[in-house]
Amino acid sequence: MNTEALARAAAEARGLSIDAVHACSSGHLGLPLGCADIGAVLFGEALSYNPAAPKWLNRDRFILSAGHGSMFIYGWLHLSGYNVTIDDVAAFRKLHSVTPGHPEYEETDGVEATTGPLGQGVGNAVGYALSGKRAAAKFNTADHTIFDNHIVALAGDGCLQEGVAQEAIAFAGHNQLDNLILIYDSNDVTLDAMADVSQGWDTEKYFQSLNWDAVTIDGHDMAAVLKAVQDAKSNDNGKPTVIIAKTEIGRGIPEVAGTAKGHGEGGAAFAESARKGLGLPEETFFVSEETKSYFKDHAAKLQESFTQWEATYAAWSAANPALAQELQDGVSKAIPSDLSDKIPAFADDYADATRGSGGVVINEVAKHVPSLITGSADLYGSTKNYLKGEGDYSAENPGGRNIWFGIREHAMGAICNGIAYDGLFRASGATFLVFADYLRPSIRIAGLAKLPVTYIFTHDSVGVGEDGPTHQPVETVSGLRVIPNVDVIRPADQEEVAGAYIASMTRTDGPTVLSLSRQKVMPLNFASVETRREGVRQGAYILKKEEGALECIIMATGSEVEHAVKAAEQIGAGARVVSVPCMERFDRQSAEYKSEVLPCSCTKRVAIEAGVTGLWYKYVGLEGSVIGIDRFGISAPGGVVMNELGINAESVISALS
Secondary structure, three states: OOHHHHHHHHHHHHHHHHHHHHHHOOOOOHHHHHOHHHHHHHHHHHOOOOOOOOOOOOOOEEEEOOHHHHHHHHHHHHHHOOOOOHHHHHOOOOOOOOOOOOOOOOOOOOOOOOOOOOOHHHHHHHHHHHHHHHHHHHHOOOOOOOOOOOEEEEEEHHHHHOHHHHHHHHHHHHOOOOOEEEEEEEOOEOOOOEHHHOOOOOHHHHHHHOOOEEEEEEOOOHHHHHHHHHHHHHOOOOOOEEEEEEOOOOOOOOOOOOOHHHOOOHHHHHHHHHHHHOOOOOOOOOOOHHHHHHHHHHHHHHHHHHHHHHHHHHHHHHHOHHHHHHHHHHHHOOOOOOHHHHOOOOOOOOOOEHHHHHHHHHHHHHHHOOOEEEEEOOOHHHHOOOOOOOOEOOOOOOOOOEEEOOOOHHHHHHHHHHHHHHOOOEEEEEEEHHHHHHOHHHHHHHHHHOOOOEEEEEOOOHHHOOOOHHHOOOOHHHHHHOOOOOEEEOOOOHHHHHHHHHHHHHOOOOOEEEEOOOOEOOOOOOOOHHHHHHHHHHOOEEEEOOOOOOOEEEEEOHHHHHHHHHHHHHHOOOEEEEEOOOHHHHHOOOHHHHHHHOOOOOOOEEEEOOOOOHHHHHHHOOOOEEEOOOOOOOOOOHHHHHHHOOOOHHHHHHHHO
């Protein structure tokens, strides 16, 4: 290791951070300055990557969980040769720059995850590590190793205090993800105060109790950092590693270093004196020719390793064409164009809850989408998404397709996001709908980062019954619908369930929520299989067309569609029933299609859903009515609760009288 060159690079990285934050009077200096020596070792020596091929399948993945310290990663991406120019660094936090306030996936080459909400990156790193273990088990052969990379995450006190990180840490230790290295920036400071005000754990003992290796080092001793990372990389004892790096927050700005004031942008006020103290010239955004030369040479060495891997990959691909095609299909998110035809139609006499038909459909989908993996938060028996005969993921069986997340909903969301970021497998996770809020921050990030994760949420209404209002999600579906770029699908029967899974698998630019019932639903066999499946893709469709002049439109979704159908039968020939399995998909349709389904000429409209009513008014209009539940539920048998709260055909008829 060229300590002199890396020390110079660390000083210049500190300077870039100071200048960028000073220029926009916004940002967080504490971590970029405190961890600069760690960054120099990682990007200048320890990580395996290729700036010219930022999506190289076997690269080491670096995740900045403490995303508020974004100038750390932007500075090192620039220095190490990624497509982040010095002008990009200078445009930190400016409109349309590739250096936004927090790292954003797919906006900046080299950024592996959208981070900022503390702890999410730790969960994402665990997902990446799981994906890496599964990829090695699935694709490596006795003759060729194409996956042997490591996942490195940098986190601070704020990340580790968040419950999502602690859930993910426990999962990683239990599943022996020894390809995972977590560097803990232990600077003894949080935003408001010194860390001992809010925490007092023994970090080494905490991690060791969860089956991690733990080592504490001086985070400014580059030799110690390198040794710790190299030791962790050579570890094959079935334990992930935490490197507890004792650092000084805001190092390089004496006025705030080592204090809570060093966390944010306050230190930028001392930019000029700090630059002098670091031995930097007056020129801002300065990078020396020596540093440029060092990283140019380092990039050439990395390119050599990449070229060797490419040769291995070519030989592996030639020897294993079926595996190579499966891997390529996973990376490109390819789905059979005739997936709907491959899922057998249900028998006419099939009658079950949509969670039950969901279990049938996901097993059929898994036969044709080998990249699909699924998990549950200790609820497989209820969520019905277990893949039969596909094995359980574990340290002994990393090729298994069923992930046992335990009662860790938030970590499940963040881990699924990490799998999706890695892009080799299609991740899905399941729990009861009422617990969706436990992983809502992860769902939000999936929408923001356009991750094709599938969330399987069952027990989706007051039809849950006797468990009562704590388990009856009246507001949850609407709460998920308002998250941008999240498709929420409530299928009405088994064929709409098939359509829902097809829709989720073919969607590659965002997540999909499947909201499934606990109680049995009425099969809608009067409509064709194709009509129902295609109707889900369109978001809403005419399920039952009027048989005379159109007089009224009844809209419904999920388990309430049967009430709409029964009401229409009693109202007579002028009633149209529109099934609305997915508002978001319907809203994306053409104006012509939407007018065809909901013609403006018919203002006599009613919608029914066993949940809060607000979102439905965009479809029923001011003259229409919405039958729903704008209160919490009741503990009683599901059918009794539905009737007590007016979720029935009689309410629809009354609203239209």
